[in-house]
Amino acid sequence: MTITVTPTGEACGAYISGVDLTKPLSQEDIRDIRQAWNEHHVIIFRNQPLTDDDLERVSSDFGELAIDPFVKSIEGRKHLISIQREADETSPIFADIWHADWSFKANPPFGTCLFSIEIPPVGGDTLFANQVAAAEQMPDDLRQRVEGKMAIHSAKMGYSKKGSYGDKFKSKSMEVVASDEALESETHPFIIKHPESGKESIYGSAIAYIVGIEDMKQKEAMDLVMEVQRWQIQDQFVYRHKWEKDMLVMWDNRSVLHKATGGFEGHRRELHRSTISARPEDLKYDSL
Numbered sequence: 001m002t003i004t005v006t007p008t009g010e011a012c013g014a015y016i017s018g019v020d021l022t023k024p025l026s027q028e029d030i031r032d033i034r035q036a037w038n039e040h041h042v043i044i045f046r047n048q049p050l051t052d053d054d055l056e057r058v059s060s061d062f063g064e065l066a067i068d069p070f071v072k073s074i075e076g077r078k079h080l081i082s083i084q085r086e087a088d089e090t091s092p093i094f095a096d097i098w099h100a101d102w103s104f105k106a107n108p109p110f111g112t113c114l115f116s117i118e119i120p121p122v123g124g125d126t127l128f129a130n131q132v133a134a135a136e137q138m139p140d141d142l143r144q145r146v147e148g149k150m151a152i153h154s155a156k157m158g159y160s161k162k163g164s165y166g167d168k169f170k171s172k173s174m175e176v177v178a179s180d181e182a183l184e185s186e187t188h189p190f191i192i193k194h195p196e197s198g199k200e201s202i203y204g205s206a207i208a209y210i211v212g213i214e215d216m217k218q219k220e221a222m223d224l225v226m227e228v229q230r231w232q233i234q235d236q237f238v239y240r241h242k243w244e245k246d247m248l249v250m251w252d253n254r255s256v257l258h259k260a261t262g263g264f265e266g267h268r269r270e271l272h273r274s275t276i277s278a279r280p281e282d283l284k285y286d287s288l
C-alpha cells in the first residue's frame with residue numbers, strides 16, 4: 001500500500017491517506033508514515049474507526065508503549081488514558097497549557113497518539129506549535145542566551161498535591177493521581193537535535209514543565225524561559241487542529257508543543273491516548 005501525504009498548509013501537520021489502520025501495517029507503510037511524521041511533526045489520519053486494540057497496535061508499530069505517570073489508565077488498558085469531559089462538567093480543561101508530554105522524565109516519550117471517539121460540534125481544537133521552525137527563526141540574541149543551557153523540567157506545577165491537577169482538581173471523568181513524585185526534576189538541553197531528522201528544535205515549554213535553568217538564579221532563569229515561550233508560541237508557528245470523529249493524530253514531542261482548548265461547554269468530548277518511547281534501534285543520533 002502506498003500512502004499519500006497532504007500537508008495542512010499551516011505551520012506543521014499533514015494528512016495521511018491510502019492506509020487502513022484497522023488492519024496490520026506493512027513494514028513499508030511504517031517506514032513511509034515515520035518519514036512523513038519526521039517531516040511534518042503532526043500526522044493526521046481521517047475516517048479510521050479504531051478499537052483500543054487497534055490504537056495500541058498502531059502505536060506500538062512506532063515505539064514502546066508507555067504508562068502515564070499521573071493519569072489513571074482506562075480499565076484493563078494500562079497504556080491508554082481517556083481524555084474525557086462530560087457535557088455538564090465545569091472542571092478546568094485538561095492540558096490547556098503548552099507542553100511536550102512528560103518532558104519532566106529522564107527519557108520522555110517521543111510520540112503521542114490521540115484518537116477521537118466523541119467530538120463536540122464546536123471548540124475542543126488542539127493547538128500545535130512547530131519548534132523546528134521556532135528554532136530556525138530564533139533571533140540570534142535569544143539563541144545565544146539559551147545556547148548550551150540545560151532547562152530544568154518538573155511536573156510539580158501540575159501534578160504535585162498542590163499543583164493545578166492536584167488535590168483541588170475535581171473531574172467527573174478523569175482521575176489524576178497527584179503525588180510527591182511530581183516534585184522531582186530532570187534537565188534537558190533547551191535546544192535539542194532531533195534524533196531522526198537531525199534538525200534542531202526548542203524542547204519543552206515554560207511552567208509545563210520548565211521550572212528553571214541549571215546554574216542560573218531563579219528570577220533571571222524564569223524571565224528567560226518566559227521570553228523563550230513567547231517566541232515559541234507565536235501565531236506563525238501554530239497549527240490549529242480541528243477534530244472529526246474517528247481521527248487519529250500522532251505528534252512528535254521533540255518537534256512540537258501542544259495544548260488543548262475549551263469552548264465546548266455543554267458538549268461531551270472523548271479521545272483515547274497512547275504515548276510512545278523510541279526504541280534505541282530506531283534512533284540515529286544520541287539525543288532525546
Ligand code: SIN
Pocket residue numbers: 083094095114124125126258259260261273
Ligand atoms: C493532550 O495534551 O494530550 C490533550 C490534547 C487535547 O485534549 O486536545
